[in-house]
Amino acid sequence: MTHYYELYRRSSIGVALTDSLDELIKNARISPQLAMKVLLQFDKSIAESLENKVKHKATFKAGHLHTYRFCDEVWTFIIKNPNFKLEHESLPVDKIKIVACNSKKPGEAENKN
Amino acid sequence: MSNSIVATVYSGVIRDVIDNVRKDFDENGVDVSVLGELEKLWEQKIRNAKVAPWEANGLTGEDHNQNNQNMNGGSSNSAHYMQQQSLQQIQAQNDPNLKAAASLPSLAVNNMHTNHNNEGRPQPYIKNGNIQLTAQSSPTSFPTSSDISNSTPINNQADDQKIYHQHHQNLHTMMGQQDEFGNPLSEKLIPRGGGENSANSSPLPEFTTRSEPSFVDNDDINSDLDDTDDEETNAEGEETQNIILCLYDKVTRTKNKWKCQLKDGIMSVNGRDYLFQKGNGDFEF
Known part of the structure; x- marks a missing residue:
């Protein structure tokens, strides 16, 4: 898997995701390992979206x-x-x-x- | 409004992530309903943060209650916004904590509250009422000793997910481990990601929390960087919510004139999010 920055995890949408994952982990709904996968996917998705969907200068x-x-x-x-x-x-x-x-x-x- | 695109992009990202991790949930034997739950939580949180006009995109629907609850906070007031966020956090976290800490319910709750007031103190017992947890949560949440304890939580957390509580530094310590699983080490080069996340997720006052996880998830090189960063934040107080996360193509300087070419940015300004594809900056030092 290509590398993507984790930088955007501190954006509001990243924080919202991390908080959600934390809640699920806390309630033993998912494992931290699975949460990591979600975050990695997020790194990719957000980077691609910013690159492709946003045109503002x-x-x-x-x-x-x-x-x-x-x-x-x-x-x-x-x-x-x-x-x-x-x-x-x-x-x-x-x-x-x-x-x-x-x-x-x-x-x-x-x-x- | 130039941030109307934000909601579109964000919901696109949510959909994309959810679609793409479905197989991971399957492989882990996690029910699809949990994935749905994640999506809902995520969307709710980002909406409640009121960083973008979701309404304009017809995406509000059933979430009016949450939005109304947050009206008093006012999205443009960043101080309120931060406070509200932590309040929400506390509310959100209380329920599961109560359940989890069934054996020590009152202790758990009390500690939740004292910890908000005594930011420098270790946080014992909060989550699971598990004694093992005490040993772990103290160092991770205690700023000055957190760097010493780097390796301890990693080992213990690896196999016992119960010990994992809502602190993000744990998530990020996991990250450190993930390196062996093929994640490039250089991911650690993005130093402060964990810091901000934790600051928002933890009910502790933001400036203190910001520094703690940074120490924890970044050893060696990065901790130095974070250190200066945090001092700055502390020294200058407010206003650091205005932040741009982006990539740079080029940064040049002639005497005191700086030029930077930035791209793919997420900006958080005055409690609102904006996105840009390209950004040019000219500054004087």
């Missing part, structure tokens, strides 16, 4: 980059007061954190930095 301009960090191929930014637009619709945000994984899959990422 977003821009962040003129924000103040408060913090940046690059570790283990993961970029983390904290942006203050970005002028943030999604499909020309402005979203007022005073602070946002960006966690970004390499779009090259981990296997291929080695040669790139």
Whole structure:
């Protein structure tokens, strides 16, 4: 199975799934192993959906980059007061954190930095 | 509204996942009804989070009750939103806990409550009233000692699923194991996934919980990263709910000017979710 990031598990839909799985495990309805399989499937499904179904474009301009960090191929930014637009619709945000994984899959990422 | 697509994409993901794990449920001899239950729980939770206008897509149907219950929280107020989430968690978790801890019912409940107040304390007895559990849940939920205890829960949890309670760090420790089953090790490179999940699932105050599981599910390299992250979160307090999870194509810098090309993002901004295929950022440091 191709590798997919677990990154999206912390999104609201990922959290909702993890919580649901936890409930089921707690009630001994499913095993943790099975829950892991579901999560792996989720990693795949969400990644593919984002890639294929979403067409929106977003821009962040003129924000103040408060913090940046690059570790283990993961970029983390904290942006203050970005002028943030999604499909020309402005979203007022005073602070946002960006966690970004390499779009090259981990296997291929080695040669790139 | 530009996040109207969110509900569509999310329900697509739910359907996709449910369809694709059916065979796994079969192989594990788990009844299909449980799969249905999972789907229902999942959908309910994501709806209750009110991160997207499900109504607009005609997907609401029977769930009006849940939605109404959450109206008071107000989706745009993120603090309320977080609180509500943990409240829901407590409610959701109480029932099964009571059942599971039949032998020590009052203890279990009491501990549930004290633990919310005393975030730094270990959480004994909560779930199963199982003594073995005490030894495990204490270190995993105790921030400062969690890194020491990394290996203990792994071994014990492997064969006894009862010991598994709702803490996500357990799920994520399982992940560590899964590595041997063909899951690339580099999955661990995504450091904070577990952290946020646990923060939301655990009824403990969010900033403390966020740090605990990070220590647990990431040893070595990543714990360093998480560490800084958490300090930051703690130092700056609120507002970290605004988060973008995405991939990057390219990040470049000239002097203090940064440019990044991002893609496949899920954003959570002011309690709402947005998705983007491509995102460009220009920042000054």
